[in-house]
Amino acid sequence: MDLTLLYRGPLASCDYDCPYCPFAKRRDSREQLRADRAALERFTGWAAAQQPAGDRLSVLFTPWGEGLVRSWYRRALTELSRLPHIRRVAIQTNLSCRTDWLAAADPDTLALWCTFHPGQTPYDRFLGRTRELAALGIRFSVGVVGLPDHHDLAARLRRELPAEVYLWINAAEGHTYTDAEAAAWTALDPLFPYSRHPHRSAGLPCRTGESVLSVDGDGTVRRCHFVPTELGNLYDDTFRPALRPRPCPLTSCDCHIGYVHLETLPLYDVFAGGVLERIPAGYGAAG
Secondary structure, eight states: OEEEEEEEOSOOOOSOOOTTOSSOOOOOOHHHHHHHHHHHHHHHHHHHTTTTTTOEEEEEEOOSSOOTTSHHHHHHHHHHHTOTTEEEEEEEEOOOSOSGGGGGSOTTTEEEEEEOOTTTSOHHHHHHHHHHHHHHTOEEEEEEEEOGGGHHHHHHHHHHSOTTSOEEEEEOTTOOOOHHHHHHHHHHOTTHHHHHSOEEOBTOEESBTTTEEEEETTOEEEEETTEEEEEEETTTTTTGGGOSOEEBOSSEEOSHHHHTTBTTSSHHHHTTTOTTTTOOTTOOOOO
16 A cells, blocks of 8 residues: 555644644643653554555654654654655654754655744754755755745745745735735745635545545544544554545645645645655755
8 A cells, every 4th residue: 555644643842832823832741752752653663564564655744843852753754764665754843953863864755844933943043954954965845834024034035045945835824815915925935825725625535534644643543634533543454444535524624734635636746756745846955
């Protein structure tokens, strides 16, 4: 089988406190961190064990908090990147951690989906980290939440990032864009129109539930992060009989990690080779 897995364990702590973040952050206790580490190591062990079965896996880590400040996430990405049956392993990150650990990873497999958060980290520090990624040959995208106060720094990022690095703009949750505002963001990210409005999805075909799955720290499998219906469990293989094409049960989908898998949108062609790390075809790590 060829599966894409979006893994989200119990980790919820973050070193940033963005006022626009829709996720309720907390400071994880030592017990909670130990539980997250154990859950991630169990998942990584399962993924590694799928090679004899002939499964090909792509993995995107989508933690509520920041994963790369935790050693077990860095180790998981490194180890998975070196396995021959892993097509891609990627993580969403604020890029606040050091980058030297990436030298031990396979840059042909590992990729990063990086978000710049103005007000949480100095601009020059973030830009410097992207240059470190480029020097290491790591594939990465960079993005910003499309709030008015962020536009000038986003424009500066577009000017100062290499042309090979894709800069994406996420429409801010609850924010309505005038056509003029949307045009300004589209000038930085030609794909911003896909983010500007939620996509109608009710009854439409979606790859989630067939070849794309959401997995939580207990191994519970769902079609995606946004549909609570359980399909089974990863660790006892009860999810496999449930894999099949199925229409979306929700009215609309407004998150990139969801609507990118809608078959009614052309985004698998747009992001060919870079769906998980949000890199369109023709872009890549700068050398």
